[in-house]
Amino acid sequence: MTLISDHIFGQNELLQASKSLLGSPPIFSSASKELFSRYNLPSSCTWGILALKDRDSSHPTGKLLDTSLKSNSLVQESLNTWLLENRLPTTAELTQDTFQEIMKASHGPLVVIAAVTLASKDTVAAKFKDIGKVWRVMRGQGKGGTRDVVFALMDMDRWGSWMKSMYNINSDAGIDPAVIVADHGVCAHQFHIS
Amino acid sequence: MGYVLISFISRELSYGHGPRTQRLVYYDTDKSGQSIQLTSASIFSAIDGISSGSIRPKNSENMVERFARVCFRLTPLHASDSFGTSISTRSCLLWKQSWLPNSGKPCLSSACWQPLYSFLSRVATFVIAHMKILNQTD
Numbered sequence: 001m002t003l004i005s006d007h008i009f010g011q012n013e014l015l016q017a018s019k020s021l022l023g024s025p026p027i028f029s030s031a032s033k034e035l036f037s038r039y040n041l042p043s044s045c046t047w048g049i050l051a052l053k054d055r056d057s058s059h060p061t062g063k064l065l066d067t068s069l070k071s072n073s074l075v076q077e078s079l080n081t082w083l084l085e086n087r088l089p090t091t092a093e094l095t096q097d098t099f100q101e102i103m104k105a106s107h108g109p110l111v112v113i114a115a116v117t118l119a120s121k122d123t124v125a126a127k128f129k130d131i132g133k134v135w136r137v138m139r140g141q142g143k144g145g146t147r148d149v150v151f152a153l154m155d156m157d158r159w160g161s162w163m164k165s166m167y168n169i170n171s172d173a174g175i176d177p178a179v180i181v182a183d184h185g186v187c188a189h190q191f192h193i194s
Numbered sequence: 195m196g197y198v199l200i201s202f203i204s205r206e207l208s209y210g211h212g213p214r215t216q217r218l219v220y221y222d223t224d225k226s227g228q229s230i231q232l233t234s235a236s237i238f239s240a241i242d243g244i245s246s247g248s249i250r251p252k253n254s255e256n257m258v259e260r261f262a263r264v265c266f267r268l269t270p271l272h273a274s275d276s277f278g279t280s281i282s283t284r285s286c287l288l289w290k291q292s293w294l295p296n297s298g299k300p301c302l303s304s305a306c307w308q309p310l311y312s313f314l315s316r317v318a319t320f321v322i323a324h325m326k327i328l329n330q331t332d
Contacts, residue, residue, distance in 0.1 A: 112237055112240075127232055130234070131234045131237055134234045134238070135238075138238070144238065145241055145242065145245035146245070149241060166218070166220070166254045167220050167222065167254065168252075176231065176232065177232055178229075179222075179229075179231065179232055179237065180221065180230060181221045181222075181237075181241065182218075182219075182220045183220060183251065184218055184219075
């Protein structure tokens with residue numbers, strides 16, 4: 001994540017807001033004019049934050065510009081929300097440590113889960129990296145839906161029975177890994193009688 | 195039965211975010227109805243279909259869990275009421291709407307529904323009563 005600014009504004013607010021990230025991902029700031037042209041930021045904006053994921057510096061998945069904020073009083077709140085919504089990587093592995101922050105993220109991303117074994121893990125990870133890159137490019141063009149997407153691997157040996165009960169994924173699926181899209185961010189009020 | 199219900203409830207509580215309750219759904223087909231493959235075409239077709247609402251979600255929970263969850267969600271709304279017909283009837287309406295085949299379309303006449311409704315009301319009241327006890331002990 002990068003803060004581009006030609007003056008000091010935003011630094012304090014960002015420092016406050018960044019506390020909610022607990023240090024991950026890191027935030028870098030720069031006052032270089034060159035970055036404005038490199039990322040096509042309009043000349044009217046004085047600062048902006050870009051979300052750069054998976055070491056891909058050419059395709060930001062999200063931009064927050066000062067011109068898009070409605071009033072100064074909301075800056076802190078908007079920064080907090082934006083940082084939390086853009087904190088997850090494009091590709092990840094679901095483990096005991098990452099499960100909570102990905103599957104229960106407050107902004108409810110769609111999580112594309114591929115069930116992998118020890119043998120298929122590297123191949124699938126490489127494919128997910130490519131597909132994740134395609135998604136970042138689409139995102140830059142304003143396509144690919146409005147919701148955040150995370151591409152996640154899940155170890156069949158470890159989580160096999162859990163995936164069977166949650167997503168009906170069988171461990172003897174053959175060579176092609178089973179792929180599902182989990183959506184744990186649906187609000188229950190959609191369940192009401194219409 | 196009580197023990198089983200408690201395990202459902204604690205799972206529900208752990209997924210809850212205050213008044214907002216999560217519904218656990220997933221999708222395993224793309225827009226053409228095929229299983230999602232590990233290709234960008236298939237995955238983006240699925241994401242697109244999910245965004246436009248053209249793919250039907252599947253539920254990660256079984257019917258009993260969902261029933262317990264719906265009842266649980268209704269309890270705070272009527273927490274101070276006596277647990278009577280209104281809650282039970284609503285639970286049954288939800289049941290009818292979403293859980294039966296041809297959801298939304300009546301497939302039986304109201305006369306046929308009556309015994310089922312009364313049975314479900316009793317089940318719902320039982321579930322809610324258990325939850326009430328649990329809420330008090332919390």
